Amino acid sequence: MTQHPFLALTDADREAMLRTIGVSSVAELFRDIPPGVRLDRELQLERPLSEAELSTHMGELAARNVDMERELSFLGAGVYDHYVPAVVDTLMQRGEFLTAYTPYQPEMSQGVLQAIFEYQTAICELTGMDVSNASGYDGATVTADACFIAKHARPGKTTIVVTEATSPQVRQVVKTYAPGFGLEIVEVPHRNGTTDPDELRRAAEGAAAVIFQQPNVFGCLEPAPELAAAANDAEALAVAHVDLLSLGVLEAPGRYGCALALGEGQAAGNFPSYGGPHYGFLATRQEFIRRMPGRIVGETADTAGQRGYVLTLQTREQHIRREKATSNITTNQTLLALGGLVYLTWLGPQGLRELGETCLSLAAYAKQQLQERAGLELVFPERATFKELAVRVGRNARDVIRDARERGVHPGYAIGRDYEGMDDVLLVAVTEKRTPAEIDRLADVLAEVAR
Amino acid sequence: MKLIYERSQAGRRASTIPQHEGLPPAGVPEELRRAEPPRLPEVPEFELVRHFTELSTRNFGVDTGFYPLGSCTMKYNPRVNERLVGLPGFASLHPLQDEDGVQGALELEWRLQEILREVTGLDAVSLQPAAGSQGELTGLMLVRAHFEARGESEQRRRVVIPDTAHGTNPASVTMSGYEMTPVKTDARGNIDLDDLRTKVDDHTAALMLTNPSTLGLFDENIEEIEKIFHGAGALMYYDGANLNAVCGISRPGDMGFDIVHINLHKTFAQPHGGGGPGGGPIAVRDILEPYLPVPAVVRNDDGTFGLDFDRPESIGKVRAFTGPFGVLVRSYAYIRMYGPRLREMSETAVLNANYVRARLKDAYELPYDRLCMHEFVLSARNLKRDHGVTALDVAKRLMDYGYHPPTIYFPLVVPEALMIEPTETETKETLDAFCDAMLQIAKEAAESPELLKQAPHNRPVRRLDEVRAAKHPVVKYGFEQHPQPDVEPVAVEALSHLDD
Numbered sequence: 001m002t003q004h005p006f007l008a009l010t011d012a013d014r015e016a017m018l019r020t021i022g023v024s025s026v027a028e029l030f031r032d033i034p035p036g037v038r039l040d041r042e043l044q045l046e047r048p049l050s051e052a053e054l055s056t057h058m059g060e061l062a063a064r065n066v067d068m069e070r071e072l073s074f075l076g077a078g079v080y081d082h083y084v085p086a087v088v089d090t091l092m093q094r095g096e097f098l099t100a101y102t103p104y105q106p107e108m109s110q111g112v113l114q115a116i117f118e119y120q121t122a123i124c125e126l127t128g129m130d131v132s133n134a135s136g137y138d139g140a141t142v143t144a145d146a147c148f149i150a151k152h153a154r155p156g157k158t159t160i161v162v163t164e165a166t167s168p169q170v171r172q173v174v175k176t177y178a179p180g181f182g183l184e185i186v187e188v189p190h191r192n193g194t195t196d197p198d199e200l201r202r203a204a205e206g207a208a209a210v211i212f213q214q215p216n217v218f219g220c221l222e223p224a225p226e227l228a229a230a231a232n233d234a235e236a237l238a239v240a241h242v243d244l245l246s247l248g249v250l251e252a253p254g255r256y257g258c259a260l261a262l263g264e265g266q267a268a269g270n271f272p273s274y275g276g277p278h279y280g281f282l283a284t285r286q287e288f289i290r291r292m293p294g295r296i297v298g299e300t301a302d303t304a305g306q307r308g309y310v311l312t313l314q315t316r317e318q319h320i321r322r323e324k325a326t327s328n329i330t331t332n333q334t335l336l337a338l339g340g341l342v343y344l345t346w347l348g349p350q351g352l353r354e355l356g357e358t359c360l361s362l363a364a365y366a367k368q369q370l371q372e373r374a375g376l377e378l379v380f381p382e383r384a385t386f387k388e389l390a391v392r393v394g395r396n397a398r399d400v401i402r403d404a405r406e407r408g409v410h411p412g413y414a415i416g417r418d419y420e421g422m423d424d425v426l427l428v429a430v431t432e433k434r435t436p437a438e439i440d441r442l443a444d445v446l447a448e449v450a451r
Numbered sequence: 452m453k454l455i456y457e458r459s460q461a462g463r464r465a466s467t468i469p470q471h472e473g474l475p476p477a478g479v480p481e482e483l484r485r486a487e488p489p490r491l492p493e494v495p496e497f498e499l500v501r502h503f504t505e506l507s508t509r510n511f512g513v514d515t516g517f518y519p520l521g522s523c524t525m526k527y528n529p530r531v532n533e534r535l536v537g538l539p540g541f542a543s544l545h546p547l548q549d550e551d552g553v554q555g556a557l558e559l560e561w562r563l564q565e566i567l568r569e570v571t572g573l574d575a576v577s578l579q580p581a582a583g584s585q586g587e588l589t590g591l592m593l594v595r596a597h598f599e600a601r602g603e604s605e606q607r608r609r610v611v612i613p614d615t616a617h618g619t620n621p622a623s624v625t626m627s628g629y630e631m632t633p634v635k636t637d638a639r640g641n642i643d644l645d646d647l648r649t650k651v652d653d654h655t656a657a658l659m660l661t662n663p664s665t666l667g668l669f670d671e672n673i674e675e676i677e678k679i680f681h682g683a684g685a686l687m688y689y690d691g692a693n694l695n696a697v698c699g700i701s702r703p704g705d706m707g708f709d710i711v712h713i714n715l716h717k718t719f720a721q722p723h724g725g726g727g728p729g730g731g732p733i734a735v736r737d738i739l740e741p742y743l744p745v746p747a748v749v750r751n752d753d754g755t756f757g758l759d760f761d762r763p764e765s766i767g768k769v770r771a772f773t774g775p776f777g778v779l780v781r782s783y784a785y786i787r788m789y790g791p792r793l794r795e796m797s798e799t800a801v802l803n804a805n806y807v808r809a810r811l812k813d814a815y816e817l818p819y820d821r822l823c824m825h826e827f828v829l830s831a832r833n834l835k836r837d838h839g840v841t842a843l844d845v846a847k848r849l850m851d852y853g854y855h856p857p858t859i860y861f862p863l864v865v866p867e868a869l870m871i872e873p874t875e876t877e878t879k880e881t882l883d884a885f886c887d888a889m890l891q892i893a894k895e896a897a898e899s900p901e902l903l904k905q906a907p908h909n910r911p912v913r914r915l916d917e918v919r920a921a922k923h924p925v926v927k928y929g930f931e932q933h934p935q936p937d938v939e940p941v942a943v944e945a946l947s948h949l950d951d
Contacts, residue, residue: 004792006527006876007799013879017806021822026798029805029822030700032669037706043699044569048790051531058784062540064555066548075545078771085466087500093533094507095514101523101723105846105856106917107910111510112725115503118455118492121927125489131926134726137581140771148626169771176744176767180592180627221483251485264771273536274556275546275772276581277728289924295726299934300920302913303905312920318584318622319861323631328622331582331716335724345455345499349488351466357477358468364477384480401549413547432469 004048068272071405072438076388076429077217077413078139078167079275080267082245082355083433088269088342092335102295102330106310107302112334113309116297119341126247126344127261128254129283134295135337136329139264140173142280143211143241145293145327146260147174149284150209150237151181152291152326153259157208157236158183161200163227165190165216166241168418174211183208193218193380193390197226204234209259213241214250218415219363219388219427220380225256232257244268244281244344246386248352249360260284267431269343270336279333279340290316293327295334355432359387362430366439370428373443376450379425388429390415390422394451397426403449409442452509452911455492455502456928465496490930509911510725511855517881519807521826521858521870522617522665524695524717529788532720532781541780546772550757557756560748560773563783567734570793571691571711572704575740578732578748578774583692584619585769586712586731587659589744590688591627592766593710593735594657596742597686600764607656607685613642615666615862617692620659629656636864640668640819642676651683661690662706663697663824665862665870667804677707686710686739694718695874696801696825699794709736719782730778744769799875800825803882807873810886814893818865826872828865835867840896840903842867847914848895850907852888 003010009017014026023029030038049057068081075081092098096111103109103116116134123132136142147160160178162171164187171187178185188195188203195212204210210231214224224240231238239260240253245267253261266278284292290313298312318325347355363385370376370391379390393400397414404411416423426446430439478484494502512518518525536542544556564576580586591610598604610629612620615636624631632650635643642660651658658680663669670676680687689708695718703711715721715730723729735743745765746758758773789796801824808817808827815829831842846856846869858870873882895902907914925934 001792004789004795006529006788007795008876008878009799009802010879014802017802017879021802021805021809023805023822026802029798029801030669032671032822033697033701034671034674036674037701039572039700039702039705043791043793045566045790045793046787048792049787051788054531054784054787055535057787058535058780059538059540061555061559062535062538064558065540065544066552067539067541067543068545069539069543071552073545075547077547079546081543081545087465087496089537091500091503091507094504096507096510096512097725098533098722099512099514099518099525099528100510100725101518101520101525102726104520104858105850106915107847107850107907107912108511108855109725110911111506111508114452114454114509115506115725117927121454121456122489122491124927125491131924137585137775138771140768141581141585169768172768173770176592176769177626179595180588182628221479223482225482247485247489249479249485250483252489255486271542271777272545273542274544274553274776275774276770277730277775277777289926296924296926298920299925300916302915304913306912308912308915310915310917310920312917312924312926314921318618320618321622322618323621323625325618325622325625328584328588328619328626329582330584330617330619331714331723331729332727333581333724334726334728335722336728338725342499342503345492345494345502346465346496347491348464348466348493349491350464350493351468352491353488354468354470355466358470360477360479361471361474364475365471368475384483386479398549405549405552410545410548410552435469436471436474 071408071410073410074412074428074442075410077427078169078264079272080429080431081272081433082267082431084269084271085346087346088339091342092339097338103311110308113297115338115341117309119337120297122341122344123281123283126244127283128252129261130286131289132281132283133292134297135333136280136282136294137333138276138278138280140170142262142282143170144174144177145282146239146262147183147209148181149288149291151183153237153288154208157206159186159207161186161188161203161207161210163188163195163212165195165218166211166213167217170241193220193383194222195227197223197230200227201230201233204231204236207234207236209237209239211239211241215243215246215386218380218390219385220383221385228257245355249356265340269339277333277336279336291326294329294332358432362434363387363389365436366428366430369439369443374447374450376446387431388427390425390427392424393426394424396423400426400449404445407445409445411442411446452505454928458494458498458502459492461493463493463495465494465499516853517877517885518855519857519871519873520855521872522692524872524874526720526874527876528720528722529785532784535784536777536780554756557748559783560779561750561756563779564748566786567713567732570698571734572702573711573734574737575743576732576734577743578779579744579769580731580733581770581775582729583712583714583731584623586733587619587623588626589769590710590712590733591623591629593739593742594686596766597739598656607654609654610656611650611658614864615664616661617665620690640666641670641672644672644675647679651679653683655683655685657686657688659688659690661693663693666819666828667823667826668819668821669824673706692717693825696797698797700797709739715778715782720785721778721781728775728778730775730782742766746773748773796875803873803875803877807871807882807886811889814890826870829869830865831867831869834896838896838900840900842869844903845869845892847906848892848903850910854885854888
């Protein structure tokens with residue numbers, strides 16, 4: 001058999017090595033495995049491919065997808081088609097970052113440690129919080145992490161309130177985790193697209209935490225400061241699930257009384273990539289620092305007094321505290337968070353604000369065109385929005401999507417998949433990558449296929 | 452070196468954002484508007500690139516050199532996978548597109564599921580968990596669902612875990628609402644069967660076991676262990692962290708395990724990314740399939756692929772969408788370049804580990820003197836006793852020789868542990884050079900222990916004070932108030948200060 005490209009031992013190497021070990025064959029190395037549990041046949045897998053054959057095969061699979069470069073897409077609902085600048089790809093592909101692991105040995109890993117410290121700083125600046133971890137798996141799992149924090153920060157309280165206008169992906173994950181935490185999830189319905197603070201206040205009585213999303217799943221802007229106040233009145237932790245890219249124009253959750261700010265980082269520097277891998281960000285106030293899950297990087301000095309960075313507060317973590325740890329997380333999403341840091345650095349404060357303003361104006365334009373040009377109705381016309389909006393399309397939105405796609409436009413998400421009574425509602429997302437001309441085209445196609 | 456925030460000057464920027472004339476006025480309500488802009492860095496693009504490039508030079512990856520970090524399987528990550536994952540048909544695909552627009556993605560996921568079924572010897576796979584520890588948690592949720600369906604969930608509250616286990620196992624037990632029952636390791640490094648028999652009964656929900664264990668040893672009594680757990684009506688969970696030892700050689704399903712997680716970032720070459728992303732798919736026996744996360748990726752009768760949300764007994768979702776897709780692309784590609792030769796991959800990993808073990812076992816202590824699998828654990832206890840040099844000192848000194856240190860102080864059952872996993876992607880020359888360095892360090896421990904205690908000598912920083920970091924946590928840049936380093940940075944000339 002020819003030498004496999006990812007292996008290196010020659011026959012002579014193998015012989016010499018076996019001699020040093022003191023066995024006569026490679027097979028003998030496995031003598032501790034009882035014969036009854038050995039596989040006595042070859043794995044039934046397809047034959048090995050050369051790199052060229054692999055590239056062809058993978059190219060064929062990729063070509064069977066209709067990606068967002070092949071149809072004009074207004075899909076959002078949690079994953080967004082924002083522009084990813086070239087510097088992000090280039091720097092994430094540096095082998096020293098790409099092929100390193102968790103920086104257990106800080107003297108070997110100052111690059112990634114300092115980058116995480118800078119990432120933590122960026123997340124704290126955006127959210128108005130004191131401490132961020134090095135990332136969680138995604139926006140849904142960090143919300144489950146927040147529930148675990150709340151369980152311990154508010155001992156004895158066993159309910160978590162989640163607004164119904166929070167992403168269904170997030171709510172489903174929280175509900176999957178909750179039984180193991182001994183927590184019960186209570187949902188508060190939306191009233192005409194947003195959450196009523198008084199209703200939330202009543203639901204929050206006795207709850208450990210209140211979770212809401214800003215902008216919410218319908219794209220509407222919640223009265224977030226009032227929701228946080230409602231949670232605080234009930235002594236529940238106020239948890240804001242936010243879009244990082246909205247935080248150039250929307251207030252930081254830390255400035256209106258939230259205990260935790262978290263969310264999905266994909267929009268900031270990651271490709272949609274069919275749902276992952278992305279990064280979840282999680283930030284909180286100083287008082288909860290020792291309840292944070294996952295890695296946190298801190299600044300210190302070396303024996304010569306030079307500044308340096310290390311993983312810190314590790315007594316929270318599973319490898320030290322085991323069953324008493326604040327989480328089981330070990331591998332997180334560092335590389336994706338690094339992409340996020342590079343992206344946020346690329347944006348800078350001015351770019352972030354401009355990006356938010358462009359999203360706001362394009363969404364306003366889309367609202368206008370969808371009403372005037374396509375003759376559609378907004379579902380929540382009196383609500384302010386950021387980059388996403390809900391319109392009625394007169395018949396089942398899934399059928400409208402199908403018909404629009406035949407015309408080369410993926411017009412949005414059929415939110416009736418997740419919300420009863422909304423089968424005729426289309427959720428349309430506009431990022432800064434969309435143009436007024438593309439929005440015109442969307443309106444023209446919907447004028448044809450809606451109703 | 453400076454932080455990116457310290458390179459910032461107001462008014463500079465790297466980004467260009469599309470802006471359009473003549474759109475309707477838009478804004479946000481006053482009470483929701485941001486008052487103070489976030490202090491993100493303000494740098495031109497070339498400064499950005501230089502900053503992160505410089506940071507990368509202060510980092511060490513598999514691409515830089517040998518990285519025998521035990522339990523982490525730091526193998527070579529093929530570059531072709533990075534090109535493939537960036538194809539627009541993968542990277543620019545939205546997870547909520549209709550199924551007819553994502554047939555290639557679903558086929559890839561379905562094919563990977565089939566491969567993992569064959570490699571683990573089990574019946575059904577979910578690709579959803581984002582990492583090994585999330586696979587563990589998901590597996591324990593399946594255990595709970597299984598016993599709830601049998602009306603035994605109140606009674607079966609305990610999960611048995613050996614004292615050699617990764618910390619994630621007990622942490623996952625707590626997060627899933629179970630209680631841990633620890634079990635001891637015997638003199639040969641297997642689970643202590645006498646201890647085990649006293650701890651497994653009709654209150655036991657499951658065993659969580661890594662096999663080969665974190666000692667790098669295959670549990671010789673695995674068949675007896677299977678009888679004990681299944682005999683008591685409990686389930687068996689396989690922590691797949693060490694699957695790189697046994698692909699095509701011995702399958703968890705054939706060992707009797709009911710649930711397995713696979714660390715795609717270990718065995719199947721997803722780059723570790725400085726701490727992630729990972730992938731932690733789980734494979735299960737048919738009785739547990741109804742409880743797997745939704746949606747399931749299925750092949751329809753007409754040969755197309757789809758997402759099945761109609762799984763009424765499912766535990767729900769453990770992360771958004773179908774899984775960490777980009778990770779799945781890389782691992783699928785990696786496996787396709789091996790096919791049945793995965794066995795050769797594992798055999799080589801085991802051969803490499805045994806070779807390094809054989810060369811080092813006289814200079815260091817080998818607490819379990821057996822053939823190992825893909826990794827092994829040495830103890831620096833002898834160096835500590837004789838010369839006051841610790842495993843930490845050995846690890847730091849290895850840096851001076853250009854190697855990433857092994858995992859240290861784990862597993863907990865071995866004092867002064869040095870856990871070494873060479874992986875299969877190394878030449879004999881590299882293994883020999885590493886062994887020579889380890890032997891030289893053992894000699895240095897006797898002749899000039901200070902050399903080790905003050906190591907590293909030629910990294911960008913000297914030994915860092917972790918206690919100080921934890922005592923007074925500084926976890927973000929403080930802008931005007933940020934503490935300055937105690938002294939000006941000085942160039943450290945490698946080793947020269949030790950000559951006198």
